[in-house]
Every structure is written in C-alpha cells, then in structure tokens.
Amino acid sequence: MTENEPRGSAEGGDAVNGKTRDALRAAHLYYMQDLTMDAIAHELHTSRSSVSRLLSHARASGLVEISIHSPLDLPSRIEQEILTRHEVRAHVIPVPDHASDVDRLDRVALSAARILGQYVDSNQAIGVAWGSTMTAMSRHLVPKATHNTEIVQLNGAGNVRTTGILYASELLRRFGDAFGARVQQFPVPAFFDDPATKRAFWKERSTRRLLDLQARLDVAIFGVGSPFAEVPSHVYQGGYLERADYEGLSREGAVGDVATVFYRADGTSEGIALNERATGPDFAVLRRAPRRICVVSGRAKLPSLRGALAAGLITDLIVDEGTARALVEA
C-alpha cells in the first residue's frame, strides 16, 4: 500500500467524505455496538470485505482511537520507579528480551507513534529530531486532525539516505501530513565543518526565524544517540564525523547526544568542542519546551539515556522494557 496522501488537486472530496462517513458509521457499529462485520455490511448495503476495509481505514486514519490504561492502583513497577527517580513519565513498551535490535526498534517505534497522538494538539509547535528512531516512528504515525500546528525540524541533516533513514524532508513531511501541520525545514548539514560558519549562519534572518520557533516549542520529540555503543547510531555511520571528532568526544567524556548536541554522563555539555559545530538546539533552549518526549530502544543506549536524564532533557520517556529494567536496576 502506498502513502495515502490526498492527491494534489481538488479531487473528489465528496467521495472521500462519503468514505469517511461510512467508516465512521462502521466503526460505531463495530466498536460501540459490537456488531459483526457481516451485520454491518448488511446495514451499509455493501459486502463484508468492504466493511473490513472500511474499518482498517478507520483505524489507520485515526477515526478510532484505542488507549490502554493501567488501573490507578496497579501502576507498572518500573514506570513508577522511573517517575520517582527521574521525575519522568515513562511508557514501558513490552518487548521480549530475545528480540533483535531491529524488531525492538520497530516495536517501540510503532507503540511510540500511537502514543504520540496523546501529546499532539492544535496550535502547537512540535520539534522533531532526525535519526533512525524518528524514521521508524514516522512510518507508523496515526493521523490526527489539528489546526495551526507546526512541525519544526530540530537539527540539520545532509540530504543523505543511508540504510533505512529517510531524507529529513520526507520524515518531516510524514509528521506534517499525519497532523495536518505546516512543516518548517532546517536546511543545514548535521554538523558544520567550521564553528564560524555556524555562527555566521545563525545570524541569518531565515535561520533566526527557525531558531525562534525552536525556542517556543510546545513539544519536542527525539531519540538519543550513543556514539560509543557497539552498534553506533546511524549518524556516526553516515560519515558526518571524522575519526578526530570521535577522539575528541571520547576525550571530553561525551556519552551521547540529543539532536546532534552532546553531553556527558553527568548531564553536562560545557566544553564539548563538537557542540560548537552542531545544529541542534542548545539544551537551555530545548528545555523551554514543556513536553520533551524521548524514544529509546535497546540497552546499548542506556548510558546515553542516563546522560540525557541527568541533563534534564526528558519529561516523557518511551522505552523498551529491557532497557527500562536495566535503567532502574542501577
């Protein structure tokens, strides 16, 4: 199935509306009245198969929203623990321990995409980072209609497409489409070669406009990078950084990054040279967003996650079970 984006032109909007109406009615009958698809087909004067498709459509397009609540008296032990230790609301995604990293990422991203709907609303500015985690999420976003919401790119990314990572513009577009939001691109490389170039660029009016937006985010969504994990994240494979950069990071004690900005295990980031060339927002700026959602999958990212927590970058954490368990076992 290809992207179900509306066609560029006017298109038979009425046909689409009719379909949406039918889907809505089918959904009512199915989820609220527990009718069987067969019965619904009869009421809608169509075939059972069409009803099945209508219902798929209803779920895929966000007409139907399914949420899961722990009873208040039975909060997950781990989520509770993370809340008290780090003052972060955690969503722990159950994934079997033996799952492969790819599986794990996919499953976390799928859940995260569905959870995201709870955070997105009208009249918001939503910052989105760029990386394999965000790419995986973008594939599964559930549409939700909003007005006057903007998707803001948090950090630059060359126009590369390495394994499984989309052009940043494509990724942002998916977020924009899902929420009916405008997209604010940030057409810069992930890292400048020369800090002076960055400083110069930062003074440009077009850049300032975007930086201002970044400073007024309502929600930020990002993963964490872990440069020294066994399987380094794609940013490090993509040829963005030189060996010398790595050595510098290592020497300066960096354990991870959020949107290309690096930090140490204790959460500090002062004096990490590479940050002078990075394109993501300063943590001081990032922290102005009231909701900062971090999606993490895989224990390899644990040190990096710890650092991001220490830096106070995260208000809401979506994390796979194994990593969550490791986090609280310290």
Next chain:
Amino acid sequence: MTENEPRGSAEGGDAVNGKTRDALRAAHLYYMQDLTMDAIAHELHTSRSSVSRLLSHARASGLVEISIHSPLDLPSRIEQEILTRHEVRAHVIPVPDHASDVDRLDRVALSAARILGQYVDSNQAIGVAWGSTMTAMSRHLVPKATHNTEIVQLNGAGNVRTTGILYASELLRRFGDAFGARVQQFPVPAFFDDPATKRAFWKERSTRRLLDLQARLDVAIFGVGSPFAEVPSHVYQGGYLERADYEGLSREGAVGDVATVFYRADGTSEGIALNERATGPDFAVLRRAPRRICVVSGRAKLPSLRGALAAGLITDLIVDEGTARALVEA
C-alpha cells in the same frame, strides 16, 4: 458468565493482579504493536485461547478504551444541528430504521454505556434515574476505576421487578461496581399517594442528606418518560399511576417526565399536580448539575424529548439516529 464481582472474602488478590498484568501486557502487544494473538501467546508462554480470553477481559474491564472521533471538519450534520438549535452536545447512535424498539433500545444503551466512561471521574457525585433505559445501560457499563465517587439515586421506585426492569438497588449497585463508587439509595416509592406524606418525609434528616447530595451532583443520567406514547414507558405499566393520574396529566398538558417529574411541551412544569407527589428532584435542583446526560431511544419519545430540551434539562444527549433525525426535521 455470572457477574464478575470480587468474592466476598480477601481472595487471591495476587492472582487477580497477575491476571490484570497479563491482560495489560497482552493488550499492549495486541493494540499497540499489532501482534497476532498467536504471537502474544508465545511471548506470554500460554495458549492462544488464553490470550483471546485475556483480551476479552481487558476490554470488559476497561483496561482498553476505544473511542471514535469525527474529524473536526466533518461533524455529523445532525449533531451539529442539535448543537446549534438546543445548545446540547449530541451523540447520535446509528441504528437502522427498521430495527425493533427492543433492538434499538439495546443498541443505544450499549453505546451509551460505553460513552458514559468519558463523563465519569473521581470525586464526583453522579445521579442516576431509574427505568428501562437505565436498566439496559446498566447491563453494559464498562468499569472505570475512580476514587471517592458516589452514585446517587435520583428518584424512588417501589421494589418491583417488571419486565426487564431491575430492582432499583440492583441497578444502582451495577453503576457503583463499575466505577468503584459508593451507592446512595433512596428508599421511597416512585410517587407518594399523598403530597403531605412527601413533605413530611422530605423533612427527615436521612432524606435531607440525600436531597443535599442531589443538589450537588456533578453528573446526572436519565431517560425521559412519555406517558402518552403508544407504548407507554414501564413506569406507567408498573401500576404506579391511576387512571385519574393520567387524566390529570393529560389535562395539565404534560408530555413527559424526567425521574418522575413531569413537564409540558414548552418545558414548564408549574401546576402539574402529580409533581407534588413525585420523588425525583425539582428541575431547578437538577439543573444545578453541570452535566446532565439524557439517553433516548425511539421516536415515540420525541415529544417528551422536545419538552425536556425546552425545559433545559439536558446538556448531553445520547439518541438513536431515527429520533435525532425526526428531532431536527421540525
């Protein structure tokens, strides 16, 4: 399957917790990660059938909540119309026109029970009326954990059990169970024989306590009665009213009642003699509740519904499609 109320004694609460945990995890895997039940069975080290049962349990016990949203740009024409004409938020339940009255009532009640969860919360006083509509609803309530919430009986009802109508105490208990709420009974007949008895009773301290509660409701839930419909509502079959009462109502222009209190087509109720003997709350009192949810099924109730709208008794209306259509076709 019998009522799944917790056994009287302590019982293996741990077993129940374990089951809830499993159900929660199964629900995550099923609804958030789209795994098949087979796959979940594998992850949970149990059989597929058990997973099927766990998921049923998860839905029946409110762990999973499914809601349906019209896209903002496509509000149902009818609901929109009702909103602008009556300033009432409507939920229109799709039911085929040829459905029998019993079917229709069941389907509306099922939907209403599920919608109700959106209105119920902790620390609330919830008034509940009594009748066939409420009885049907009570059968399908989805549990939702709350703290410090009370279910308050709105009007008396003799201890009769006519076709399909439960003892009021049983009905209330179901609401209480579903929301983990205390139940405040109101042990009086539906109508007193003598207004003086009512007035005397109303001065009793135990009665006053309940009346005070009724005056501080957060939510009220009720149907409408329609004494002169072809198929009169059960209150009128139950032998509560004499022929003389009907003649009086007819003479005074009554078209319906909410919780035993009658009104005319224009919404007025002054001078309707029977109200002196009724046990439901004065409309002035009822209207103090910020949310007043009315559930109506069947076109026979249309005049009565119109009257209740005119009287401003309703803030939220749950109604079958045919009746809704008739309502706005005026």
Next chain:
DNA sequence: AAGCCGCGTGAACATATGTGCAAGGGGCCA
C-alpha cells in the same frame, strides 16, 4: 468514440479469533 488506466468491489480463499468441552491443579472442608 475507442481505448486505457486506476480505483473500488465482492467472491473465494487463507488466517485469525472465539468457544464448548474435558482434563488438571489447588484450596478448603471433613
């Protein structure tokens, strides 16, 4: 007008889910 294309449809098949039933396990009483 003919021909082509793309979409949506329902029938038939392939999977996935729901349920009756017999068997097993564990608490509770005698």
Next chain:
DNA sequence: TGGCCCCTTGCACATATGTTCACGCGGCTT
C-alpha cells in the same frame, strides 16, 4: 489425608476477519 469443588487451561471445532484476484465502472487521453 482424602475428597470435593471450582477455576483455569489448551485442544478442537465453529466463526469471524483479512487478503487476493478478476472484474467492471467511470474518467481521461488520443
């Protein structure tokens, strides 16, 4: 301790749901 009862389980079957495929209906081009 033995026996009873009740709840839970997994199997096998019955239903319900998802998906493939061939078809036919517009809309558009030539």
